[in-house]
Amino acid sequence: MSSPPRPGVLATAGPDGRPHAAPVWFDVDGDTIVFNTGASTVKGRNLATNPRATLVVQDDRPPFAFVMIEGTVELISDLDEVRTWATRLGGRYMGQDKADAYGARNGVRGELLVRLTRTKSVSARDLAD
Numbered sequence: 001m002s003s004p005p006r007p008g009v010l011a012t013a014g015p016d017g018r019p020h021a022a023p024v025w026f027d028v029d030g031d032t033i034v035f036n037t038g039a040s041t042v043k044g045r046n047l048a049t050n051p052r053a054t055l056v057v058q059d060d061r062p063p064f065a066f067v068m069i070e071g072t073v074e075l076i077s078d079l080d081e082v083r084t085w086a087t088r089l090g091g092r093y094m095g096q097d098k099a100d101a102y103g104a105r106n107g108v109r110g111e112l113l114v115r116l117t118r119t120k121s122v123s124a125r126d127l128a129d
Contacts, residue, residue, distance in 0.1 A: 005092050008057040010035070012046035020046055025089045026055065033069060033116040036086050036106055039077070044112055047073050053116060065125035069118050076113040083107025 007023045014020060020042050026035040033055055037044045047053060051073045058066040076082070083103050090102020 006057055006059065007093075008033075008035075008055045010043055011054040011056070012043050013050050013052070014042070014046050015049055024055070025093045026057075027085070027089060027092055029115070031117065033071075033118070034085055034089075035114050035116075036082060036089060037112055037114055039075075039110055039112050044075075047075060047114065051075075055116060059125075063126045063128040065123070065127065067121060067123040069116065070120040071116045071118045074115045074117070076115065078113070079107065079109065082111050082113045085113050086111065 005025075008026050009021050010024045011019060011021045022041075022043050024035040024037065024043075026033050028034070037047075039045075039048070053071065053073055055069045055071075056066060058064070084107070086105075086107035087099050087103025090106070091099030094102055
């Protein structure tokens with residue numbers, strides 16, 4: 001499900017257990033799913049207090065498919081890593097001609113690099129067949 005790149009929907013839980021879902025641009029790096037978020041966003045705050053998350057990515061074109069990845073996250077504030085991945089994600093979703101601008105805008109203090117390590121996954125394809 002990597003071409004064309006689709007955003008995922010990240011689900012986290014707040015301190016009171018309330019669910020929160022938000023779209024994220026992501027990429028795969030070895031055994032981890034990587035994305036950026038702001039430390040002060042709802043998902044950033046949720047992940048800081050509860051490092052468990054679920055990412056769902058779907059192909060909404062017939063015959064349809066999805067993957068759901070549950071796991072734990074590592075939050076990284078190292079500005080070089082944040083900027084590197086913000087640039088890479090910008091290129092993946094917006095095109096290489098806009099990658100550097102996206103990296104400069106989103107690779108700044110207050111942003112985090114998030115690495116999601118899978119503990120469980122479920123997927124299905126050809127759902128309409």
